[in-house]
Amino acid sequence: xxxxxxxxxxxxxxxxxSPRGLSWLxxxxxxxxxxxxxxxxxxxxxxxxxxxxxYGMCAVIMGLGALLAIVMGVDTVAGEKERGSxxxxxxxxxxxxxxxxxxxxxxxxxxxxxxxxxxxxxWAAGGAGQNLAEGLVSLAxxxxxVVLGFGFLAMGMGARLSSTRSALMVCLVILLxxxxxxxxxxxxxQTAVGRIFDWINPLSVALNALDAVIIDSxxxxxxxxxxxxxxxxxxxxxxxxxxxxxRTAL
Amino acid sequence: MLIEMQxxxxxxxxxSILRDVNLSLDKGSIYGLIGPNGAGKTTTIAAALGLMxxxxxxxxxxxxxxxxxxxxxxxxxxxxxxxxxFYEWMSAEEYLAFFGNLYERPLTRGEIxxxxxxxxxxPRPGQRISTFSxxxxxxxxxxxxxxxxxxxxxxxxxxxxLDPRGRRELHDIxxxxxxxxxxxxxxxxxxxxxxxxxxxxxxxxSGRTVVEGGLTDLLSANGLSQRFLIRLSAEAPxxxxxxxxxxILTGNGGWRIVDIAAKAKPEEVWRKFYALGWxxxxxxxxxxxxxxxxxxxxxxxxx
Numbered sequence: 001x002x003x004x005x006x007x008x009x010x011x012x013x014x015x016x017x018s019p020r021g022l023s024w025l026x027x028x029x030x031x032x033x034x035x036x037x038x039x040x041x042x043x044x045x046x047x048x049x050x051x052x053x054x055y056g057m058c059a060v061i062m063g064l065g066a067l068l069a070i071v072m073g074v075d076t077v078a079g080e081k082e083r084g085s086x087x088x089x090x091x092x093x094x095x096x097x098x099x100x101x102x103x104x105x106x107x108x109x110x111x112x113x114x115x116x117x118x119x120x121x122x123w124a125a126g127g128a129g130q131n132l133a134e135g136l137v138s139l140a141x142x143x144x145x146v147v148l149g150f151g152f153l154a155m156g157m158g159a160r161l162s163s164t165r166s167a168l169m170v171c172l173v174i175l176l177x178x179x180x181x182x183x184x185x186x187x188x189x190q191t192a193v194g195r196i197f198d199w200i201n202p203l204s205v206a207l208n209a210l211d212a213v214i215i216d217s218x219x220x221x222x223x224x225x226x227x228x229x230x231x232x233x234x235x236x237x238x239x240x241x242x243x244x245x246x247r248t249a250l
Numbered sequence: 251m252l253i254e255m256q257x258x259x260x261x262x263x264x265x266s267i268l269r270d271v272n273l274s275l276d277k278g279s280i281y282g283l284i285g286p287n288g289a290g291k292t293t294t295i296a297a298a299l300g301l302m303x304x305x306x307x308x309x310x311x312x313x314x315x316x317x318x319x320x321x322x323x324x325x326x327x328x329x330x331x332x333x334x335x336f337y338e339w340m341s342a343e344e345y346l347a348f349f350g351n352l353y354e355r356p357l358t359r360g361e362i363x364x365x366x367x368x369x370x371x372x373p374r375p376g377q378r379i380s381t382f383s384x385x386x387x388x389x390x391x392x393x394x395x396x397x398x399x400x401x402x403x404x405x406x407x408x409x410x411x412l413d414p415r416g417r418r419e420l421h422d423i424x425x426x427x428x429x430x431x432x433x434x435x436x437x438x439x440x441x442x443x444x445x446x447x448x449x450x451x452x453x454x455x456s457g458r459t460v461v462e463g464g465l466t467d468l469l470s471a472n473g474l475s476q477r478f479l480i481r482l483s484a485e486a487p488x489x490x491x492x493x494x495x496x497x498i499l500t501g502n503g504g505w506r507i508v509d510i511a512a513k514a515k516p517e518e519v520w521r522k523f524y525a526l527g528w529x530x531x532x533x534x535x536x537x538x539x540x541x542x543x544x545x546x547x548x549x550x551x552x553x
Contacts, residue, residue, distance in 0.1 A: 091327070
C-alpha cells in the first residue's frame with residue numbers, strides 16, 4: 001500500500017477509533033442536532049423559508065467542519081510532536097511530502113466524515129423544499145476548499161508554534177475573525193471595508209456563494225469566481241502547511 | 251564505519267547549537283554519548299538521523315549524507331527517541347503492522363509475534379497501547395526500531411523510567427544486537443548504562459566533543475582506575491601481596507578499597523587475589539572511573 005494511504009488510514013483511525021476523535025464527532029452531532037431543531041422549529045413557525053433553512057444548515061455544517069479541521073489539523077502535527085509520535089514517522093523511509101499528504105488526506109477524511117454526519121440533519125432541516133440538492137452540491141464545492149484550507153492552516157500553525165494550545169488559540173481566533181462579518185450581519189458587510197473583507201475572507205466568499213445558489217437560485221457554475229477564491233485560500237494554506245512541516249525537527 | 255561525524259556545526263538563527271562534534275561508530279560497537287543537559291546530544295542525534303542539516307563539517311551515516319539521502323539512511327536505521335509517543339488506540343500488533351507497511355516490509359502475524367518476543371513484550375491479545383506500562387512502551391519502541399532489520403540503532407535515554415529488571419533486560423537486548431554486528435548509538439545520562447554497555451564514549455559539553463574514544467583507553471589515559479570494595483572472611487595474608495594491576499588503598503572495618511587499572515579485567519585480578527591467599531567473600535564495584543572522568547570533563551577540568 002502507498003505510504004500516503006497508510007498514513008491517511010491511520011489519521012482516519014485517530015478520528016474514528018480514538019476517544020478524542022469520537023468525542024469530537026459526538027460533540028459535532030450534538031451541535032448539528034441543536035441547530036437543526038432550531039431551524040426546523042423556525043421553519044414550522046414560518047419565520048424562515050425552506051431555502052433559508054437549508055442555507056443556515058449548510059453554513060453551520062461548514063463552520064463546524066472548519067472547527068473540526070482546525071482541531072484535527074493542530075493535533076496531527078503539534079499534538080503528535082508533543083506526544084512524541086511524530087519523530088518515528090519522520091525517521092521512517094518515507095518522504096516528508098508523502099507524510100504530509102497522508103496527513104492532508106486525513107483532514108479530507110475528517111471533512112468527509114463531517115459531511116456524511118450532517119446529511120440526515122440537512123435532510124431534516126430542508127428535505128421538504130426544492131433547494132436541498134443545490135445545497136448539497138454547493139456545500140461540497142465551496143465547503144471543501146474552505147474546510148481543508150482551515151485544516152492546512154492549523155497544520156502549518158502547529159508545525160511552527162511550540163505548543164498545541166498556542167496553535168489552537170491562534171487558529172480559533174482566525175476562524176472567529178473570518179466568521180465575524182457573518183455574526184455582525186449584513187449592515188457591516190455593506191460598507192467599503194466590509195465589502196473588501198468579504199472578498200478576501202474565504203468563509204464569507206463561500207457563504208456568499210451558498211447564498212446565491214441556495215436562496216437566490218443562481219446556477220452553481222455562476223459562482224466560479226467564488227470557487228476559485230476558495231481554492232486560492234486552500235492553495236496558500238497548503239503551501240503554509242508544507243513549509244512549516246519541512247521545518248519540523250526533533 | 252556506521253556513523254562518522256567530523257567537526258560538525260549546527261546553527262539555528264544566531265545561536266550555535268553544535269560547535270565541534272566528532273563521533274565515530276563501527277559495526278557491533280555500542281557508543282555512549284554523554285553530557286550535561288543542553289550539551290547538544292539530541293541535536294547530534296537529529297543530525298545523524300537527517301532531521302536537520304549541519305551548517306559545516308562532515309556527517310556520514312552508513313556512508314551517506316543523512317540530510318540529502320535520508321530515505322537510504324532511514325531504511326537501514328532504527329531509532330528510539332527519548333519521548334517516544336504511540337497511537338494509544340492501537341494494539342501493539344496494529345502499531346508494528348503500521349510501521350511495517352511504512353518500511354515496505356509488510357509483517358505477517360508470525361513476524362509481528364517474533365518482533366514482540368525479540369524485545370520480551372507479551373501484551374494481551376488486542377490490548378491497547380494506552381494501557382501499557384512505561385517498560386512495555388520502551389520495548390514496543392525498540393520493536394519498532396528493529397522492524398527495518400537495521401544496521402544501526404540510535405537510542406535516546408532508552409532506560410529512563412525503567413525498573414531494574416527492565417533495565418537489565420534492555421541491556422541484554424542491546425548487547426545481543428551488538429553481538430549480531432549492529433551498531434548502537436546510546437545517548438544517556440546514566441553512567442551506569444554506559445559502563446555496562448559501551449565500548450566507546452563521547453562526552454559533549456556546550457556543543458563540543460571534549461573527549462572521544464574507547465572507554466578503557468580514556469580511563470587509562472586520564473590515570474583513572476576501577477574502584478572496588480572487598481570484604482575478607484579472615485585476616486589478609488602476611489605482607490598483603492597483591493597483583494600488580496591492583497592497589498589496596500585503605501582498610502575500613504572488614505572492607506578494603508581496591509583500585510584496579512582501567513585496562514585490566516577484574517575477574518582475572520580476583521583470581522590472582524585468591525591464588526595469593528586472600529580470603530575474599532564479597533566484592534562490590536564502586537565505580538569504573540567514568541564518573542570521575544565525566545565530572546572532571548564537565549566541570550571545566552579537561553574541558
